[in-house]
Amino acid sequence: MLVSDLYELRERFDDEKILLCFNGPISRSLIEEIGNALRNYLKSEQASPASAIDVFAVYIELTQNIRHYALKSGLTGADMATVVVSFRDGHYHISAGNLVRLKDGESVQSAVNALAGLDKTELKKRYKEQLRKPRDEQATTGAGLGLIDMARKATAPVQASLKPLANDTGYLSLSVQI
Amino acid sequence: MSMNDLKIVSTQSTPLIETDSARGVIYMEGDSYPENSFEFYSELVAWVTRYLKDNERPLVVELALLYLNTSSIKVMMDIFDELEEAHQQGREVKVNWRYDADNERVAELAEEFKEDCSFSFNIIGQE
Numbered sequence: 404m405l406v407s408d409l410y411e412l413r414e415r416f417d418d419e420k421i422l423l424c425f426n427g428p429i430s431r432s433l434i435e436e437i438g439n440a441l442r443n444y445l446k447s448e449q450a451s452p453a454s455a456i457d458v459f460a461v462y463i464e465l466t467q468n469i470r471h472y473a474l475k476s477g478l479t480g481a482d483m484a485t486v487v488v489s490f491r492d493g494h495y496h497i498s499a500g501n502l503v504r505l506k507d508g509e510s511v512q513s514a515v516n517a518l519a520g521l522d523k524t525e526l527k528k529r530y531k532e533q534l535r536k537p538r539d540e541q542a543t544t545g546a547g548l549g550l551i552d553m554a555r556k557a558t559a560p561v562q563a564s565l566k567p568l569a570n571d572t573g574y575l576s577l578s579v580q581i
Numbered sequence: 582m583s584m585n586d587l588k589i590v591s592t593q594s595t596p597l598i599e600t601d602s603a604r605g606v607i608y609m610e611g612d613s614y615p616e617n618s619f620e621f622y623s624e625l626v627a628w629v630t631r632y633l634k635d636n637e638r639p640l641v642v643e644l645a646l647l648y649l650n651t652s653s654i655k656v657m658m659d660i661f662d663e664l665e666e667a668h669q670q671g672r673e674v675k676v677n678w679r680y681d682a683d684n685e686r687v688a689e690l691a692e693e694f695k696e697d698c699s700f701s702f703n704i705i706g707q708e
Contacts, residue, residue, distance in 0.1 A: 431616050435593050452684040456648055463614050463650050470616060531697075534658050538619070548651040 421489045429473075429484040434466045441488060450495075454581060457556045458495045461579045462488065464549040465499035478504060478572070485576075494558060500576035508565040508575040514550055515577065519560035526555045553579050587628055595621055596646060600628050605638045610645040618652035622660075629660055639673035640664065646678070647687055654690075661698055668700040675701040682706035 416424065422444060425437055441462055445455040466486060473482035485500045503511070518526065530551045554561050562578040591597040596611035607629070615621040632640060642664070649657065661676070668674045676698070680687035688704055695702040 434616075439593065452681075453686050456684065456686040460648060460650070467614070467616055467650065467652075531693075534655060538655070548655065552651050 419489055420491045421487055423486075423488040425484065425486045427484070428482050429466060429469060429486070430482075431470065434463070434470065437466075437486070438462060448490075454495065457581045458488070458497060461497045461553050461556060461581065462486070462499075464553055465497060465577060465579070468549055469499060469501045472501070472503065472507070476504060476507065478502065495581040496578060497581065498576060498578040500574055502568070502572055503565075503575045505565070505567060505571045505573045508573040511550070511575060511577075512563045512565050514547070515554075515561050515563040518551060518554040521554070523555065526551060530555060553577075556581060585628070585631070587624055589624070598625055600625075600632075602632055605632075605640050606643060607640070608643045612648045613646060613653040614648065614650035615653070618650070618656050622653075622656040626656070626660060629663055633663065633667045633672065637672070639675070640667070642674075642676045644676065644678040644691075645680070647680075647684070649690065657694065658697070661694055664700060665698055668698075675703070677703045677705060679705045679707055682708050 423437070423441055425433070438459060442455065442459055445458060450458070466484065469482065469484045472478075480502045483501060485498075487496075487498045489496045489498075518529070521529065530548070533548045533551055536547075550561070557579050559580040562576075564576045566574040566576075568574060586602055587598055587600045589595070589598040591611045594612065594614045596609045596613050599608045600606070601608075607625070629640075664672075664674045664676075676695075678687075678691040680691065688706060691702075691704045695704065
C-alpha cells in the first residue's frame, strides 16, 4: 500500500467507528499488549467497569481461541488474525477472524448458531454443564466454554460467518456485541 | 513458610499466588488469563491436594481476583470442587473473595462459584 493510501484507510476506520484494529500473526505477548491498549482506551473513554470487563473478556476469548486453534490444528496461516474493536450505536463490537479448515469452521458456526436462540437462563445452564465436563471432553468440542461465555455476555446473538477458500479451508469471523 | 509453600509473583496475565501451610491459607490477587491455565495452576492444584491429604487443619482461601478467562474459571471450579469434597468429609473450609464494590462483574463471577459450594463462601464488596 502506498503511503498516500493510509489516509483513506484511516477514514474507513473513522467511518466504521473502529477504535482498535490488528491484522497479522498473533502471539501470546501481542494478545497481552493489545489487550492492555484496549483496557487503557476503555478507561479513558470512561466505559463502566462492567462493560470494560465484558469487552476485555470477549477480546481475550476470541484471540486465545485463535491461538489455541492455530497450535492444535497445525494449519499454516491459522495464526494470522484479524481483530477489530469498534463502538457504534451505543455498543462495543469485538470481531476476530482467522483461517480454519472448512469442517472446523462449520462446527464452530453451528455451535454459535445453536446458542443464538437461548435465553440467559438456558445459557447459564449450558455454561454450568460445560464447566463440569471433563477436560478431555472439552478439548474435543473445542472452545465450548468460551463460546457460551461470550454468548452470555453479548447483548445480541453472536454472529459467525464462514467464507470458503481454496484447499478445504475457510475464513471464520466471529462478532460479539456488548 | 515451609519448603513446600508457593510464592508466585503476578504478571500481567497471571495472579499473585501465596500459600501458607502453617496457617492454612491460600492468597490470590489479580487478573488470570494465561493461555494455558491448566499448566499455570498445576502447582497450586498439587499444593491443595497435598495439604488436604497431609493434615486435618482448616483451609482458608483469601481471594482478590478480578478477571478470569474461561480456562482459569474451569481450574478454579476444580479447586472449589476439591474443597467441597473435603468439606463434606468434615474439613473446615472457607473462601473470602474481596472485590471493589464498583465492579459488579467480579461479584457475579464469585456468586456463580458460590452456588456450587456448601462451605462458607463470603463475597465482600469494598468501597
